[in-house]
Amino acid sequence: MPPLHPDQRVAVLADARNLYHTTHSLYSRNVDYTELLDTAVQDRRLVRAIAYVVRAHAPEEESFFDALDDIGFETRIKDLKTFSDGTKKADWDVGISLDAVTLAEKVDTIVICSGDGDFTRLCSHIRHEGTRVEVMSFGPSTAETLVDAADSFVDLSEQKERFLL
Template sequence: MIKRPAQRVAVLIDTQNMYHSAKHLYDAKLNFPGIVRAATEDRQLVRATAYVAKSKTGEELSFFEALVGGGIELRVKEVLEFSSGVKKADWDVGMAIDAVKLADKVDAMILITGDGDFVPCVEYLQAKGVVVEVIAFGASTSSELKGACDLFIDISEEADQFLIRSSGRHKPHGQKQMDKDVIGSVINNDRKRPPKRK
């Protein structure tokens, strides 16, 4: 798939999904502004939005500031705590609705998530003529999502570029250290798409 400089691109970030994947696989955090810059390249960025959850303690405020400082808009939802002790702040529906609203304003949509719940959203966007790219960790990404999108980029192959590791931690859990020069693993799903409306 060819990425053209004239392409209008939106980036939607499922921060909860990606945070937990990075923590589980690498015991690290992600450099979301760096991922957005690399993903959009020379294309025209229409919007970059991160869907985040805010706790009562406000411990994530410095993270929010880093996102905003990197040019990423925030959609914030309060974490709900149930009597059972379960905490929840699910953004899947909100993120999918925003993707649908943006469909007429972009040529390509980059979803930074590994969540298979977004497959119907991907299919809707493609039916509208939008090219859908997914960026996530291959090991924790739904196989259905990988198969549905037009382009899947496994950021595990670029871990050194996009991970913020705590000091002394160099190797991902259960995996060999990645070579920083390795080019990202890409699945290109070329198939006939309806042409983008003018």
């Protein structure tokens, strides 16, 4: 895999729902997306930064979506679906995976900001195709298989004061 260098082209894919639930269950706090993006890019060349969010019609969510835009993320928004039995669903696994595979042909590194083990095969596939994969998430809630499948892993919980608001 290519080493880090300033001309490296990077795409950052942030699973905002996964990060939200993780930080709220572990720390009752929010993610600092500015710091997350800066750390993910590491003075390399940012090609795309996409935050995958879910619209649940909560009071502050529109201002959160606007803040992500201001930071430099494109926001992909999916509405929360409520089924007749009362269960709710909204995950971005397929969307993130499709974007990662598409972007992998155009960048040197994909940074996945999620601890979701469902992305393990995605990481293996992208690496097999020759693109570096980095994972950033909070260690206590990150699938070990995901860490093992990536070229590098940044445990955000080791510097929580830096990555939490």
